[in-house]
Amino acid sequence: MDTIHAVRDAIAERYTVELVEANADAFERLRSMKPTFVFNIAEGLHGVSREAQLPAMLELLQIPYLGSDPLTLALCLDKGRTKEILAYHGVRTAPFVIVATMDELEDARVRFPLIVKPLHEGSSKGIYNSCVVRNSEELELEVRTIIETYREPVLVEEFLAGREFTVAIMGNGNALTVLPIVEISFAALPAGMNPIYSYEAKWIWDKAENPLEIFSCPAHIPDALAGEIEALCKRTYQVLRCRDWSRIDVRLDGEGNPHILEVNPLPGILPRPEDNSCFPKAARAAGMSYTQLINSVLDCAMERCGIVIRETAVAAAGNQ
Secondary structure (H helix, E strand, C coil): CHHHHHHHHHHHCCCEEEEEECCCCHHHHHHHHCCCEEEECCCCCCCCCHHHHHHHHHHHHCCCECCCCHHHHHHHHCHHHHHHHHHHCCCCCCCEEEECCHHHHHCCCCCCCEEEEECCCCCCCCCCHHHEECCHHHHHHHHHHHHHHHCCCEEEEECCCCCEEEEEEEEECCEEEECCCEEECHHHCCCCCCCCCCHHHHHHCCECCECCCCEECCCCCCHHHHHHHHHHHHHHHHHCCCCEEEEEEEEECCCCCEEEEEEECCCCCCCCHHHCCHHHHHHHHCCCCHHHHHHHHHHHHHHHCCCCCCCCEEEEEECC
């Protein structure tokens, strides 16, 4: 609710705002409201295409909205489909296999060490310290745990040994703005933990009252590497047809080459600095307040939709 209210308050400095809960009643609510524009932050409730559900309603109702279209949102929540498309376009991403059953695991040709993830989750859900595996016994245990717990296929990919970054992008077409790169500094993790931004790191060890000093922004990296990461992320943004904004996770291999990990076209935007939310963190490093960030991406989306107005009704759609 803190995020919902922070977004509402930022938009309300310029427009009339009404909140819409992205549940089964949203369609009729939006149809009766007929807002000029929707600031969509709805993650949905059910299914592997849950992030695409509210935008699909909006397209049926012909209401313009912020963010990527239903196809991009659905594809990017499927880590395997994302990587398949990127690989087809020659964008570097770690070798991987998708495993839906334990029988399929027997036929997988993979090279240790590996990292194991649920195929359709976000926010590090299902990615624990134990998900970095170094032998067949550990791999089988983690794959079985994910299949039984989440009842969905498993992404098994080669574990990249290098540094990790996340990159916030705003814009459309060739007019893209890359905010300062955020590095995830694994030295802040408890001793002996694997160097990954796991569920434990994101939700257990990192607390608002005692933030984990895990992020560095701007990242302390050579200009050449920063340029390579920015170019890789811009290419990824365009290949996947992201719109208005997205946050892209990148990791270096053992030779220092950047690879795409995941694409987040519905980025987290927790408003408080102590919550360690990367997109707002990158915006602050660029000199933008939270209100400026929200209204900048709103302006970007409205321009894409051909809306030039000073004052109107904007609906903010999200899940409480």
